[in-house]
Amino acid sequence: RMAAVNQDLICKMWEACETEDIPTIHALLESHPGSQNWTDWCGDTPLHRAAVKGKLEVVVLLLSARANLNRRNNEGCTPLHEACLKGRTLVVDWLLGAHANPNVTNDNGHTPLDIAKQRNWREIIILFEEYLFEETFSEISEMESGSEESEDESDSDCEMG
Numbered sequence: 001r002m003a004a005v006n007q008d009l010i011c012k013m014w015e016a017c018e019t020e021d022i023p024t025i026h027a028l029l030e031s032h033p034g035s036q037n038w039t040d041w042c043g044d045t046p047l048h049r050a051a052v053k054g055k056l057e058v059v060v061l062l063l064s065a066r067a068n069l070n071r072r073n074n075e076g077c078t079p080l081h082e083a084c085l086k087g088r089t090l091v092v093d094w095l096l097g098a099h100a101n102p103n104v105t106n107d108n109g110h111t112p113l114d115i116a117k118q119r120n121w122r123e124i125i126i127l128f129e130e131y132l133f134e135e136t137f138s139e140i141s142e143m144e145s146g147s148e149e150s151e152d153e154s155d156s157d158c159e160m161g
Helices: 007-019 022-031 046-053 056-064 079-085 089-097 112-119 122-145 151-158
Strands: none
Touching: 007 022, 007 046, 007 056, 022 056, 046 056, 046 079, 046 089, 056 089, 079 089, 079 112, 089 122, 112 122
């Protein structure tokens, strides 16, 4: 069980994520293990905050600190939902690349792609189509090739376990 976290520290982390204050985020991650998954009263994590604000450098840092990229907030939204809501194309691309689950539905029954379509974020819709095609294609080629390893295994240093 996690001890109650000082509200001032949570506010400090949120502000650092929203302003891309990388040294402060590093310091908090260092001095407070688990701070990458702190939640506020809305159930948002630092990754939700960075995603909604489009702060890619913070997203990358939090993912390297093993932030939970499929964590749902009180409305059932993941960081991927939040990035789609605000049209944060680079963040969506990075989260999909880190294997964020594109099929999670929020409390309204919407996937991140549903939200992108509602908002008409064309670049994001294309990203999802490419990502989902690649996933399907790689599953098919894995079935066909048996145990052969794909050539781009070296890209997996961002894998979240």
